[in-house]
Amino acid sequence: MPTATKLQLWELRAEFALRLATLYGDEVPAYNTLVDVSREVNDDFISKNGEDAQRLGSIQRVTAERHGAIRVGSARELAQAARLFAAFGMYPVGFYDLRDASKSSVPVVSTAFRPVDAGELSRNPFRVFTSMLTHDDRRFFDEETEKLLESFIGARTLFSEDLLELADTASAEKELAAEEAARLLDLATAAFELSQEPVDHDWYFRLERISAVAADIGGVPSTHINHLTPRVLDIDDLYARMEARGIAMIDEIQGPPNWEGPDVLLRQTSFRALAEDRNFRHPDGGVRPGSLRVRFGEVEQRGIALTPHGRDLYDRMVADVDNRLAEAPPGATRVQIAEQIWRKNLPDSDEELALQGLGYFTYRVADPKRTLTQRPASLRELVEAGVLIPEPIVYEDFLPRSAAGIFQSNLIDDGSRDDEQLGTPYDIDRLSEVLGSRIFDPNSLYAGQQTASIKEVERRLGVTITGLPA
Ligand code: OOG
Numbered sequence: 001m002p003t004a005t006k007l008q009l010w011e012l013r014a015e016f017a018l019r020l021a022t023l024y025g026d027e028v029p030a031y032n033t034l035v036d037v038s039r040e041v042n043d044d045f046i047s048k049n050g051e052d053a054q055r056l057g058s059i060q061r062v063t064a065e066r067h068g069a070i071r072v073g074s075a076r077e078l079a080q081a082a083r084l085f086a087a088f089g090m091y092p093v094g095f096y097d098l099r100d101a102s103k104s105s106v107p108v109v110s111t112a113f114r115p116v117d118a119g120e121l122s123r124n125p126f127r128v129f130t131s132m133l134t135h136d137d138r139r140f141f142d143e144e145t146e147k148l149l150e151s152f153i154g155a156r157t158l159f160s161e162d163l164l165e166l167a168d169t170a171s172a173e174k175e176l177a178a179e180e181a182a183r184l185l186d187l188a189t190a191a192f193e194l195s196q197e198p199v200d201h202d203w204y205f206r207l208e209r210i211s212a213v214a215a216d217i218g219g220v221p222s223t224h225i226n227h228l229t230p231r232v233l234d235i236d237d238l239y240a241r242m243e244a245r246g247i248a249m250i251d252e253i254q255g256p257p258n259w260e261g262p263d264v265l266l267r268q269t270s271f272r273a274l275a276e277d278r279n280f281r282h283p284d285g286g287v288r289p290g291s292l293r294v295r296f297g298e299v300e301q302r303g304i305a306l307t308p309h310g311r312d313l314y315d316r317m318v319a320d321v322d323n324r325l326a327e328a329p330p331g332a333t334r335v336q337i338a339e340q341i342w343r344k345n346l347p348d349s350d351e352e353l354a355l356q357g358l359g360y361f362t363y364r365v366a367d368p369k370r371t372l373t374q375r376p377a378s379l380r381e382l383v384e385a386g387v388l389i390p391e392p393i394v395y396e397d398f399l400p401r402s403a404a405g406i407f408q409s410n411l412i413d414d415g416s417r418d419d420e421q422l423g424t425p426y427d428i429d430r431l432s433e434v435l436g437s438r439i440f441d442p443n444s445l446y447a448g449q450q451t452a453s454i455k456e457v458e459r460r461l462g463v464t465i466t467g468l469p470a
């Protein structure tokens, strides 16, 4: 068969993202409003800031960019999700333990499936934050509930054998014939459609008393998209415009504050979870309408990826903000305090963020005809002399604290947890075993990109560059 009729994994991924957006927009119409407002914000930002506006991603990429969030109930379901996403060139990156990132009851551990190399990311950066219920964690579930969860989840099928086999074919061959691709996309999209099957009322609310997230995962017969998140270039503008339209937003933008220096990591906010109609099956056998409030609309602004050194600084600043907020007079906001702390601790230019080894950058030779005779030369000299231009590497991952913050601000109550009990231990290695493939460490991906670009400019200039950030 001629290759022209075959689809590459990135084409499948781009189409999958579009299909899920259509599905989710039909299910949660407020999402379409969010996407419209995001587009307005981005168009206005580009016309105000010109070329510079696209420093952290081309307008084509940013306009198409989405992350989804899904939640599964068991190791088996997570391993299947991994097979499914591999068909779209999306691989597990990073480990997040939301059980500890949250004061309320969020009994999940997570990873994100996404493209891992720069070329694939620029073709289409679709990523899906995927959480697995830790049904055996005694802090949340007693032995009886654990067993009930195990049998409820064990009895359901999220992804059919057909779908998984097609997915395996795509990931093995790195492409798929058009007809099979259409079938893969139909089945994969349908797997995330909200089920119309009545929800077992007492089972659902028994779980909800422990954790709304546990109920959303283990109280229903299938999985669904929890949220689908567009990317904006100015989240403060987005927040204001949504409020102006009368849409209730959570109280704050999570993550770094808005300030005049470099944007780092990730800023996120959301509109409040909406009541959605569902049918419930009651113990008397009757099926009656009711509503659930679990899905919300999130939006994000992405900044520069931080090195482990930069991330330590970030975590210290966040802790500092917490401490000062606790001591601050009434009326002081987290955001105001964060702005001051940012100004005090973070360099106010990309260049310094790069040269102090706080952020990840690639380097470009300003004048391609230039070669150097002086060797070796330090990175600082080359950047300050304008020979090399640092270009930011965008943060492609997530922040557990913001994730927990979004979960929390959308929960109606905190649920219950017993911290006297021992939690089930999870880390990146254990979750990799569950998944059946190695979870990528995000920092190795960013560092690999940075190192490759430095090697390339060394070759171009014919120098050895010294003084590289540790
Ligand atoms: C996932 C929450 C994490 C984010 O953007 O940090 C997340 C969930 O609600 O299932 O999506």
Ligand code: NI
Pocket: 067, 068, 069, 129, 227, 229, 298
């Ligand atoms: Ni999210």
